[in-house]
Amino acid sequence: MHRETSPPILTVKDLTVAFGPMERPARAVAGLNLTLQPGEILGIAGESGSGKSTLCNAIIRTLPRSARVGGEVRYDGRQLLALSEREMRGLRGSEISMVLQNPMTSLDPLFTIGNQVDEVLRERRRQGQSNDQVTAIGLLRRVHLTAPELRLRQYPHQLSGGMRQRVLTAMATAATPRLLIADEPTTALDASIQDEILLLFREIRDRAGTAIIIVTHDLSAIRRLSDRIIVMYAGRLVEEGPTATVFSAPRHPYTRALLDSLPQVEGDTVTLKAIPGQVPNLAELPHGCAFADRCPVAIARCRTEDPTEMQLGLRHRAFCWLADTAS
Amino acid sequence: MTRVAALNASSWWSLRLRWRRRTGRPRLPVLSMALCILLIFAAVAGGAIAPFAPDEPDFTAILAPPFWMEGGSTMHLLGTDQLGRDMLSRLIGGARVSLLTAGAAVLVAGTIGVALGLIAGYLGGLVEAAIMRVVDAFLALPFILMALAFVSALGTGIGNIILVMILTNWARYARLVRSEVVSIKKRDFVLLARVAGVRPMAIALRHVLPNAMTSILVLAVLDIGRAIILESSLSFLGLGIQPPDVSWGLALAEGRTYMSVAWWLTVWPGVAIVLGVMSFNLVGDWLRASFDPRGVL
Amino acid sequence: MGPFILKRIGQTLITLLLLTILIFTLARLTGDPTPLVMPSEATDADRTFFREQYGLDRPLHEQYLVFLRNILSGDFGVSFRYREPAMNLVLAAIGPTLQLAGLSMLLAIIIGVPLGIAAALRQGSWFAAIVRGYAGLGQAMPSFWVGLMLIMLLSITLPIFPSSGYGGVANFVLPCVTLAFFASASVTLLTWANMTEAMRSDFVQMERVLGIPNRLIVLKHALRNASLPIVTYLGLQFGLLLGGAVVTERVFAWPGVGQLVVEAILNRDFPVVQASVLLTAVLFMTVNLCVDLLYAVLDPRVSA
Numbered sequence: 001m002h003r004e005t006s007p008p009i010l011t012v013k014d015l016t017v018a019f020g021p022m023e024r025p026a027r028a029v030a031g032l033n034l035t036l037q038p039g040e041i042l043g044i045a046g047e048s049g050s051g052k053s054t055l056c057n058a059i060i061r062t063l064p065r066s067a068r069v070g071g072e073v074r075y076d077g078r079q080l081l082a083l084s085e086r087e088m089r090g091l092r093g094s095e096i097s098m099v100l101q102n103p104m105t106s107l108d109p110l111f112t113i114g115n116q117v118d119e120v121l122r123e124r125r126r127q128g129q130s131n132d133q134v135t136a137i138g139l140l141r142r143v144h145l146t147a148p149e150l151r152l153r154q155y156p157h158q159l160s161g162g163m164r165q166r167v168l169t170a171m172a173t174a175a176t177p178r179l180l181i182a183d184e185p186t187t188a189l190d191a192s193i194q195d196e197i198l199l200l201f202r203e204i205r206d207r208a209g210t211a212i213i214i215v216t217h218d219l220s221a222i223r224r225l226s227d228r229i230i231v232m233y234a235g236r237l238v239e240e241g242p243t244a245t246v247f248s249a250p251r252h253p254y255t256r257a258l259l260d261s262l263p264q265v266e267g268d269t270v271t272l273k274a275i276p277g278q279v280p281n282l283a284e285l286p287h288g289c290a291f292a293d294r295c296p297v298a299i300a301r302c303r304t305e306d307p308t309e310m311q312l313g314l315r316h317r318a319f320c321w322l323a324d325t326a327s
Numbered sequence: 328m329t330r331v332a333a334l335n336a337s338s339w340w341s342l343r344l345r346w347r348r349r350t351g352r353p354r355l356p357v358l359s360m361a362l363c364i365l366l367i368f369a370a371v372a373g374g375a376i377a378p379f380a381p382d383e384p385d386f387t388a389i390l391a392p393p394f395w396m397e398g399g400s401t402m403h404l405l406g407t408d409q410l411g412r413d414m415l416s417r418l419i420g421g422a423r424v425s426l427l428t429a430g431a432a433v434l435v436a437g438t439i440g441v442a443l444g445l446i447a448g449y450l451g452g453l454v455e456a457a458i459m460r461v462v463d464a465f466l467a468l469p470f471i472l473m474a475l476a477f478v479s480a481l482g483t484g485i486g487n488i489i490l491v492m493i494l495t496n497w498a499r500y501a502r503l504v505r506s507e508v509v510s511i512k513k514r515d516f517v518l519l520a521r522v523a524g525v526r527p528m529a530i531a532l533r534h535v536l537p538n539a540m541t542s543i544l545v546l547a548v549l550d551i552g553r554a555i556i557l558e559s560s561l562s563f564l565g566l567g568i569q570p571p572d573v574s575w576g577l578a579l580a581e582g583r584t585y586m587s588v589a590w591w592l593t594v595w596p597g598v599a600i601v602l603g604v605m606s607f608n609l610v611g612d613w614l615r616a617s618f619d620p621r622g623v624l
Numbered sequence: 625m626g627p628f629i630l631k632r633i634g635q636t637l638i639t640l641l642l643l644t645i646l647i648f649t650l651a652r653l654t655g656d657p658t659p660l661v662m663p664s665e666a667t668d669a670d671r672t673f674f675r676e677q678y679g680l681d682r683p684l685h686e687q688y689l690v691f692l693r694n695i696l697s698g699d700f701g702v703s704f705r706y707r708e709p710a711m712n713l714v715l716a717a718i719g720p721t722l723q724l725a726g727l728s729m730l731l732a733i734i735i736g737v738p739l740g741i742a743a744a745l746r747q748g749s750w751f752a753a754i755v756r757g758y759a760g761l762g763q764a765m766p767s768f769w770v771g772l773m774l775i776m777l778l779s780i781t782l783p784i785f786p787s788s789g790y791g792g793v794a795n796f797v798l799p800c801v802t803l804a805f806f807a808s809a810s811v812t813l814l815t816w817a818n819m820t821e822a823m824r825s826d827f828v829q830m831e832r833v834l835g836i837p838n839r840l841i842v843l844k845h846a847l848r849n850a851s852l853p854i855v856t857y858l859g860l861q862f863g864l865l866l867g868g869a870v871v872t873e874r875v876f877a878w879p880g881v882g883q884l885v886v887e888a889i890l891n892r893d894f895p896v897v898q899a900s901v902l903l904t905a906v907l908f909m910t911v912n913l914c915v916d917l918l919y920a921v922l923d924p925r926v927s928a
Binding site for chain 1: 825826827829830831832833834835836837838840845848849852922923924925
């Protein structure tokens, strides 16, 4: 892709987020590296508890105060972890924005949609990120919300989940941010609405060149939307690669298990294959590969040594001792 | 509706305590637990540990100040009242009365309230509506005023005061248990038991009650503090415990006359009430925090 | 909005009706009031006449209906002690009580709400610990003791404020502080808990990632949401204040309903007791009803 050559918009280097007591920390994110090009859509997949949401919150720096963060998050050359809260607030919403997982509760129930959209617009104007030409109605139109004039006067509870997600997306992209993080943006929505929201994200990328990180455990959403995919397990990156490559030839057993757990439709029968076992307790991870206990092909080495990065082709890598041997 | 959510006054507390439990022992609840045990011990042992009988006058030491003040002696550590009665002994006697009335009232009121709440929540329909409206009527008045209404009909003295406190308190348990039952009833395991054909009352006793028990326990412990305040308020007004029985509130009312010359007559009983109430409140808060981290109580 | 209000009003009326039954039962529990009212030298004919006049010879349910009819027309009977309609006595006393409770409530809100907000924003700090201590003390200290201690310090040791009475502005200080101390404790804890909850809500998180200034998040969104349960609770708190006023009035010789009802009980003046209790209940329930209606105005979701 042509974007390869431009400098990355986001670089995460050796990021670690730990909770709990110092002597027995639970690392929700452990030594994670990733880069994101401008205008690229990156999908992050994994079960709940794999550290996806923590990663997002670490990037935009909205983790609880009890979190201990180490490593580097570079946005456009600036180390975000070193910024003051005030500087960070100047970036949030205008340069780096986010859409949260639950549209039902992410709007203040006591104020009208118009009031809340205007509040965001005022803030963007104050920062010089937006001008008077951008109106609340215009913003709602841009996200294809029906009857925007009416919506502005309505309260959140009068809107459906899909409409609320559109409103939130409009608020998050009011100033054309260069990075948009979407944390499970479709999970709480009806299946029929999910596609429309995904299309909306693609449109935002195409129109403004916004780089998007979409976090979800819904692999089909990633397959449809993202250029590249990262699979996380127990706070670690286990496989990364172009979406098409990873979906057609997954190399980490966990990725394969995830793909197998998608509902398989053959004629009239739908089969679901759950991954056996449970996500391990982050504070008591065993030696070696975190997935070893649930892995169908684990060998002795997996339980003693942490797997190292295995380059599998252009921008395709996996952390597994067997990555280059298995099917 | 919103009222229940409004009373979760210590959800913040839960966070801190749960965090502390992992890293170290919480100190305040342990301290207050110790104080509760000390109070209960004083109430039970009573005469055995008190230096004097609570109503034993010492005419050589009328209005004697606490021992560290001029004119005080180690014989009466906290001083004496207008009849030369030993303040420390009176406080210990008061602990007995306060805890006895509070404990008895909470126990009986809890039992009645829990039973009615279970019936209301489980049976639903008209029975529930009837019971809950009666509950509302009993909660329609600020509790001191309700207690006064009952006192006016029943009279004063330890027995009547316990009765009054039962009458003013049972409704809160009924309301709590009913709402617990209603919410537990919807959970899977209760539905399953129902489908399996277990009789309603058996389900209520076997499944619902144990689940609601922690909230009941928390309410009961917090109620002891409330009951101590209620009893001492009534006694202070002259409508509670009557002499020759001793009570902290009564001692305060009697000491009031001598406030300008003998501060210890009003200060000590008050300190006893505050420590007693606070220790039960803290233990209750702590129990709530450990059992009910989301704070629905 | 309609059905919600009607339902609440209906509930309130039923509760009130049950309360009258309760009060009536209590009144009858105390036995025949004749000997209390009639002088000891009264003849049997006099007593019979009295019983007939007050309907005491009729069956209980009839007596209750008479009682109900009388109180609906504002007739609670004549005070045995003052020989005046009980209703008038209570109405005269309710003013000072409302002044005391109202002012204390105001003071409690002025102290409690900012303390609660500040503590919620500084979770786990020393400041929060001190606020927690203040609230814990306020909840555990009975108001009559606080009142006595204030009198001891500020009117006996340092004669600044009058220790009792009603009339001047100075008279208000000690009783109001006494009551407000107790009430501000619960207001503080309640604000604290609800602010904490509001600050953890998804929309606050969303506003954060949108770069909305903290001031707006806290004072506009979180506070408005936290205020809903707080407003509801203030209604209940007002009831607790009325209760606390009973005792506080006794300490400061305040000529309110509390003073009146305690005197009446000590003198077995039942019409006055009944009138005070029922009128206070009506007052309390009206306040709570208004609060619920206010809630419907504040929360757009309820009106649906």
